[in-house]
Amino acid sequence: MGGNAWRVLRPLLSRLGQAGLVALLVGCIGFALMHALPGDQAFRLAAERYGPDIVDARAAAAMRAELGLDRPLALQLLEWLGRVVRLDLGRSLVTGEPVIQELRVQLGYTALLAGMALPLSALIGLPLGIAAGLWRGRWPDHAVLSLAVLLRAVPAYALGLALMVLLSVRLRWLPPGGFEGWAELVLPSLTLALGLAAVSSRVARESVAAVAASPVLAFARWKGLSERDAVRRHGLRNAAIPVLAVLGLQLIGLVEGILIVETLFGWPGIGHALVHAIFARDVPLVQGTALIMGLGVVLLNAAVDLACLLIDPRRGRQAA
């Protein structure tokens, strides 16, 4: 049993190490990029805090002194890292509120959006992919392929705009943006889900086609199992393995999509917050947001790892 526990622990430990690395890299790169941006940080911050009309060089200088922005950059970075180790993300330079406080609400909105988009993409992509795999080479296969290529080729903001024009402006079925209730959730999550489904339907198609033609399924039938039992007991799990593995990769695309989609639909999640913080040069907020996103990806990947371990016994076990 010791070996079995290790089988689960090892990937989790390696993900934990990855999380540490992500925190370090995201923090450093975020910090470096923010300072590489043109424009004066203190000026931008003052403009964000007091309004752009009353800001002058004096206000900016006061801001600089108050926040200690004139100290060496390396020192500012080390300070941030030191705080992160103590699980403190610092305070927003604009509002003065703790970053964690600012993010708590926004993270909930993003989790809602992602939590809606992922199942929706599975609901759209998997049945289409399975149908294409079972009828490969025939019209459902060609139709699903064309759709997937089209959706994949269109960038998320264009797809979002197209859906907005069609479903909100023309048909007036759904609100084009905002966050009052469930109706506002539909368009952004659909935009995200379609992009993800374009990939997952292809993977499901390949995987189902391979399993359908495999000797494993043939032997299951030859044993005397009914088609339903053969697919249920020997087809689905084997077909799910590659689909699940690709889901892990897709999560990175999800983060990218969230940034664009939240901004486009004015959804108050952390992607939206990140874009705002970048404009305001609110460095702790940018670093904090990027950190949470990075750790989110690592966490979800760890969950995918566990799911893969659960359905694929070959992982982490010695072969004959």
Place this chain on the structure above:
Amino acid sequence: MSGHVRLRDLTVQAADGTPLVAGLSLAAGPGTPLVLLGETGSGKSLVLQAIMGALPPHLRRTGEVVLDGQPLPEGRARRGLWGRRIALLPQEPWLALDPTMRALAQVAEVYRLVRGMPAPRSRAEAEQRLRDLGIEEAARLYPFQLSGGMAQRLALAVLRATDAPLLLADEPTKGLDAARRDEAALRLRDEAGRGRTVIAVTHDIGVARILGGHLAVMLEGRILEQGPSERLLRDPAQDYTRRLIAAEPSQWPTQWRAPSIAPPRPAGEAVVEGRRLGKRFQDRAVLREVDIAVGRGEVVAVLGPSGCGKTTLGDLLLGLLPPSQGEVRRAAGLAPWRFQKLYQDPPSAFAPHQSMRDALRHLGRRHGLAPTLFEGLRDRLRLPPALLDRRPAELSGGELQRFALLRALALDPVFLFADEPTSRLDPITQQEVALLLRGLVSERNLGLLLVTHDAMLAQRMADRVFTIEAARLLPAGRAG
């Protein structure tokens, strides 16, 4: 349980009407295995698929399959007999067992889902089937944790669970090394001994000999001759059968005299030499302290079962893999491409969309070789010019392997590493390619490292024979 089968005028046609199996009439009953012996493309596997009712949809079948006096139903109704009246042992069972399910469950589900027994009894029965075949310790293992022989026994346990009177076996020894092959054939004979009707298809005379029973030799969709196995193999009437029997390595003429124990070094200078070679993959030592040298004009064979490290040894000598310990020395002043490799599976060694003519033209352009060179080699390898415009999928295994040989020889190699070069070929083709290789070694004075699991083949081809045991290279005795 009975299980008398009669095929009446069984014919299988391709979509364009070409007969692949032509008017076959055969009978089989409990206790006496029926063996169909033939090469790839002789239609022998189609016969099994026709009995099973699992022919590819574009093929047409006529004629009758009668089981215990009743013609078998067509189409979907035939499927109702699977696992109840007819069972099929798949080729390479390790690929057909579900990689994500433990061994016991794969047997128990037959009792549970096909025969409708309650779960606890299904498990108990399944455990008994594993015990019967001596693999009870595999109950909680997954197929990838089993050896080839164990996987085959597990597949047999599944089929015993079905209790179907008719057992079909499609190339039951494919992919097994010589010792495992004999075991597998014996086990199948036991199935017949238990009162089942066994119909087996094979290209391997050794397997046919062990199975015994009734033998039918197939060529181009027809039965060439049939009769009691023992008599037919001893005294074949047809010239083709005689050639098939003569193609077994144990029947080859012995032309080379060799010492009973292989000397460690070649008589002349070595073209490739490995000293105290070691190789580890992760935590596993595949090779340890191996000293080997191959000289010009000699064949050195390395024997061993699958996975013993013999391919790794060849790859180390070629420099395709770096050694973990020790060093490799190749004859000085020679271009790296004069050390060549011949792969086990010819189709995977060629670009699938490229004709042979293009493949050779690219090679010629890369190395500045004259087209006349290729023509000379093509004649020597007996490859007619008509084959040049074909792609790999349109060539037979033997033709493709000879093209691979042509490709290697064009670069004027001093050393050739042949990795199971004939294991995927039919017996007569195997003999042709092997004798051709042997002839080329003396003719062109090159050193050949032959890696194989077939001891008889090694003894017929090599000057010196070694085996790999527990990661070490040992000289092997030679029967001559």
